[in-house]
Amino acid sequence: MNTLIATPRKDKKKSVVKALRTEKKIPAVVYGKTTPNTSIHVDENDFMQLMREVGKNAIVNLMWGEANSKVIVGEVQKDPIKNEIVHIDFQEVDMAKKLKVEVPIDLVGEAEGVKEGGLLQRQHRTIEVRCLPDSIPESIPVEIHSLKIGDSVMVGDLQLPQGVESQLEPDTVIVSVLAPTLQTDPEEPQIDEGQEPEIINPDDGPGIDVAR
Incomplete structure (x- = not known):
């Protein structure tokens, strides 16, 4: 030891x-x-x-x-x-009693969805597990090669070592591939070229302060 x-x-x-x-x-x-x-x-x-x-x-x-x-x-x-x-x-x-520890999550491979332009999002970099002291894994590998846009890996999908129990709910998302964000230009106001601009006379009423 x-x-x-x-x-x-x-x-x-x-x-x-x-x-x-x-x-x-x-x-x-x-x-x-x-x-x-x-x-x-x-x-x-x-x-x-x-x-x-x-x-x-x-x-x-x-x-x-x-x-x-x-x-x-x-x-x-x-x-x-x-x-x-x-x-x-x-x-x-106590080597005979289980304990809770945080274990790193190790992503393995490159997601297909990322190659297609998707964005990889990691919701958790570690996972809390419960096990005997001599069964604590160094890390939890997560294979992501087959993930496409819209796919996710949840806690229930993990292959945990024998005797190791996750403390997160099975439907907790670990990593997912999101669709790329489309960048759009802000819309410019439409101007009717045939319409004359309105000229406001400061003497017509309150609301506009014009330096004289």
Whole structure:
């Protein structure tokens, strides 16, 4: 099983947290049914390498101090300007109990309808599923090659792995191919060339302010 080493931290002062980030350490918390919320930090390079190798939904053996927990990565907070990870939640899991997780949807192929000028519209990029921790799929592939204009793929059409249950309704649309939008020029007012333009005398009544 994939292992990540963490270090417990007792001092939660902003100055300490800032110093950790300067040292390429990511502040984090681990929690679960048998584990109270515990502040830790992990090495940024180790965490990023692990995510590249196994993905966000993988079960991780988190070793922190003398403790050892099987966890999944929960919320990952990022700095909106620097796009750097500033905090991570590690959720302890019970390998014998099902849990709910978000799994990416991977579109496979190019839709026929798009080749014909249609527009591909994705209503969902992820899908929430319920399954045992060791059955969490890395992604859900969706074949779209045969989709024509007007066709859609719904949750009920997905081929989910055994033991994986969708938490969305079967008729929820995942992706569809829309007809191309026709661009039309705004209609110009029709002018009767044989009609003389009307000249309004400002002395005829109120409603028009003419500089004199």
